Amino acid sequence: MGLPEDWDAINWAQGVIILPSVTEGVPTILIPSHKYPQYPRGYFMMAYKDSMGTLAVGYNAGEVGNAGKLMSEFVFWHELGHHRLGHTGGLAPDQMEVSFTVNKELDADQYSFQHWLGRGDAYGLSVVRRAIRFFAESTGQGDQDHPPPAVRGAKLQQLLTTAQLAQFTIRNDNQTNPKFVAEVLVDCFKLDHGTAHQLITEIERQGSATIETQGIGPTARLIDRNEAAKIVNFVTAKKLFAGQPAFSMTCAPITG
Numbered sequence: 001m002g003l004p005e006d007w008d009a010i011n012w013a014q015g016v017i018i019l020p021s022v023t024e025g026v027p028t029i030l031i032p033s034h035k036y037p038q039y040p041r042g043y044f045m046m047a048y049k050d051s052m053g054t055l056a057v058g059y060n061a062g063e064v065g066n067a068g069k070l071m072s073e074f075v076f077w078h079e080l081g082h083h084r085l086g087h088t089g090g091l092a093p094d095q096m097e098v099s100f101t102v103n104k105e106l107d108a109d110q111y112s113f114q115h116w117l118g119r120g121d122a123y124g125l126s127v128v129r130r131a132i133r134f135f136a137e138s139t140g141q142g143d144q145d146h147p148p149p150a151v152r153g154a155k156l157q158q159l160l161t162t163a164q165l166a167q168f169t170i171r172n173d174n175q176t177n178p179k180f181v182a183e184v185l186v187d188c189f190k191l192d193h194g195t196a197h198q199l200i201t202e203i204e205r206q207g208s209a210t211i212e213t214q215g216i217g218p219t220a221r222l223i224d225r226n227e228a229a230k231i232v233n234f235v236t237a238k239k240l241f242a243g244q245p246a247f248s249m250t251c252a253p254i255t256g
Contacts, residue, residue, distance in 0.1 A: 120221040
C-alpha cells in the first residue's frame with residue numbers, strides 16, 4: 001500500500017499544515033486548537049466516528065506542522081488503527097468524550113508500526129525510527145488514556161528489534177578488492193553498477209558504509225536476517241572458492 005494520498009505535495013516547511021481532505025478513504029478534519037482549548041499542547045490527531053457513522057481523523061494543523069512529515073504519518077496511521085481495530089465509538093469531535101485505554105493506544109501504535117515496516121522499504125523504516133526518536137525525546141508523563149512517551153517508544157523499539165532486520169557495515173581494511181566489493185553489492189544488495197562504484201568510493205573516502213536495503217529508490221526493500229545470513233555465506237564462499245581477497249563486513253540487527 002502506498003503513501004497516504006497527496007501528502008508528498010504538502011509544504012512541510014510551513015508551521016501550519018493542511019492535510020489532504022481524504023486519506024486512505026478516511027476524511028481528515030481540521031480541529032483548530034483555539035476552538036478546543038481542552039486539547040493540551042502536543043495534541044496532533046484524534047480518531048472518531050460521528051453520529052452518521054462516518055469515520056474521520058481530526059487534526060491540529062499547528063501541531064502536525066511542528067511534528068513534521070514522518071511523525072505525522074506515523075500518528076495518522078495510529079489513528080487509522082483505532083478505526084480499523086474497532087476502538088472508535090459514535091461521538092463527534094466537539095463532544096470531546098472519546099477516550100481509549102492505554103492498551104488500545106499501544107495497539108494503535110503497533111498497527112502504525114506494522115503498516116510502515118510492512119512496506120519493506122527504507123522510507124517505512126525512517127517513519128518508525130522517527131517515531132521512536134520522537135517518543136524518546138518527549139518529556140510528557142502520559143495521561144489516563146495514553147501511556148508515557150517513554151513506554152510507547154520502548155514498545156516500538158522492542159517491535160523493531162524482533163522484526164529480524166539486518167544492516168551491513170562494510171569497512172575499508174586496506175585489502176579490499178574494489179572489483180570484488182562491486183560484485184557483492186550488485187549480486188547481494190541489488191545495486192546497479194554505477195551506485196555500487198559510488199558506494200565503494202564512499203567506503204574508500206570515509207572508511208565505511210552501512211547498507212540496510214536491497215536496491216535503491218522506491219524499489220528498495222529491507223534486508224531480513226535470513227537474507228543477511230545468505231549474503232554472509234555467499235561472501236565467504238566466494239572468497240574461498242574464487243580466491244578473492246576479503247573485505248571487512250559486519251552484520252548486525254537493526255534495533256533503532
